[in-house]
Amino acid sequence: MSTQTITRKADFPGMVTSDGSPWHYLDTAATAQKPQVVVDAMTRALGRDYATVHRGVYSRRKVAALVGGAEDELVFTRGATEAINLVAATWGAANLKAGDRILLSVLEHHSNIVPWQMLRERTGIEIDVCPLTDDGRIDLDAARQLVGGKTKLIALAHVSNVLGSRLDTAMAAQLARSVGAKLLLDGCQAVPRTKVDVKSLDCDFYVFSAHKIYGPTGIGALWAKKDILDAMPPYQGGGAMIDRVTFEKTTWADAPQRFEAGTPAITEAIAFAAAADYIESIGIDRIAAHEDDLVRKARAELAKINSLRLFGPEDSAGIVSFQLGDIHPHDLGTILDEENVAIRAGHHCAQPLMDHLGVSATARASFGLYSDEDDIAALIRGIERTQRIFG
Numbered sequence: 001m002s003t004q005t006i007t008r009k010a011d012f013p014g015m016v017t018s019d020g021s022p023w024h025y026l027d028t029a030a031t032a033q034k035p036q037v038v039v040d041a042m043t044r045a046l047g048r049d050y051a052t053v054h055r056g057v058y059s060r061r062k063v064a065a066l067v068g069g070a071e072d073e074l075v076f077t078r079g080a081t082e083a084i085n086l087v088a089a090t091w092g093a094a095n096l097k098a099g100d101r102i103l104l105s106v107l108e109h110h111s112n113i114v115p116w117q118m119l120r121e122r123t124g125i126e127i128d129v130c131p132l133t134d135d136g137r138i139d140l141d142a143a144r145q146l147v148g149g150k151t152k153l154i155a156l157a158h159v160s161n162v163l164g165s166r167l168d169t170a171m172a173a174q175l176a177r178s179v180g181a182k183l184l185l186d187g188c189q190a191v192p193r194t195k196v197d198v199k200s201l202d203c204d205f206y207v208f209s210a211h212k213i214y215g216p217t218g219i220g221a222l223w224a225k226k227d228i229l230d231a232m233p234p235y236q237g238g239g240a241m242i243d244r245v246t247f248e249k250t251t252w253a254d255a256p257q258r259f260e261a262g263t264p265a266i267t268e269a270i271a272f273a274a275a276a277d278y279i280e281s282i283g284i285d286r287i288a289a290h291e292d293d294l295v296r297k298a299r300a301e302l303a304k305i306n307s308l309r310l311f312g313p314e315d316s317a318g319i320v321s322f323q324l325g326d327i328h329p330h331d332l333g334t335i336l337d338e339e340n341v342a343i344r345a346g347h348h349c350a351q352p353l354m355d356h357l358g359v360s361a362t363a364r365a366s367f368g369l370y371s372d373e374d375d376i377a378a379l380i381r382g383i384e385r386t387q388r389i390f391g
């Protein structure tokens with residue numbers, strides 16, 4: 001598919017710099033630009049429509065449907081980070097005990113590592129870490145040696161935020177079932193660029209964030225199987241999550257409200273649903289094909305550059321990480337910025353992965369549905385200029 005058939009830069013007011021020149025935004029994996037329809041939905045929700053709080057029901061249904069779930073299986077959170085913390089603090093604390101084990105992988109985002117370490121402090125669970133294949137995929141063959149009867153949870157990134165590697169979800173589900181463990185998938189980088197259907201993934205928990213799918217910051221979602229959600233104790237206490245409060249005893253609301261204490265992020269939820277609508281209006285399959293095409297082209301161009309080390313598999317999803325000789329990624333990022341090219345330089349909240357790769361940081365270019373070949377050309381020009389500057 002030609003990249004020209006999908007590029008939607010005009011939908012995005014943030015895609016030009018302050019002087020009106022094009023901005024080559026290659027940092028969608030950190031946070032996606034917002035289309036005008038999402039901005040408008042949020043403005044309307046805060047203005048003309050502010051009284052219609054009940055529209056939250058529609059938002060929940062819409063966001064759940066984006067990943068193939070039902071509205072009573074979806075909890076709104078502040079983001080994917082809070083969604084994982086919620087699972088650790090409620091399901092984890094209620095179901096895991098000293099000696100139980102959970103399996104993570106080397107490439108996890110800190111938000112799928114630290115909550116489990118905090119749970120380990122509380123409960124005495126053990127954490128196993130699945131290694132990666134040479135090309136940067138989670139090595140599920142190796143994982144077979146790490147799981148057993150004590151493994152109660154396998155929690156893995158559906159798509160890596162650094163390498164773009166895609167999890168073999170069928171194998172992950174099969175592995176979890178084979179030892180009777182639950183499966184949590186971190187879908188932050190998958191939902192913007194892959195068709196997600198929680199039922200066919202056969203996972204127990206699925207988390208994602210609105211701002212990565214062209215929606216607002218401050219809201220994300222936890223999808224969980226209904227029976228698991230129904231059995232989970234509450235997360236935070238306060239208004240909206242209760243059935244009846246007395247000083248002697250308080251009873252809880254049903255899920256998902258039980259996990260949403262306090263006044264909900266109403267405007268964010270409406271804009272989250274608008275982002276889901278926007279993605280659907282384009283079609284996730286088209287977005288996936290578009291980004292696959294851009295990744296192929298970007299990797300081919302980057303591979304031609306002398307002393308550039310490419311990380312991750314050839315078929316990475318929307319994200320390409322690399323190291324340019326001994327030039328620090330932050331220096332590269334600064335020079336690219338002068339060329340109106342925005343990449344991300346750093347550890348990308350994945351320090352164990354950096355240790356594994358033997359670097360302190362990588363340069364990362366990540367695509368969205370507005371990205372095109374001009375962005376890749378600008379990136380390559382900027383890299384060549386950086387090489388000239390550094391001799």
Ligand SMILES: Cc1ncc(COP(=O)(O)O)c(C=O)c1O
Binds near residue numbers: 111112161
């Ligand atoms: C793979 C992955 N997991 C989790 C997160 C955390 O998402 P948030 O910061 O929106 O809670 C991110 C965002 O950087 C991510 O890319």
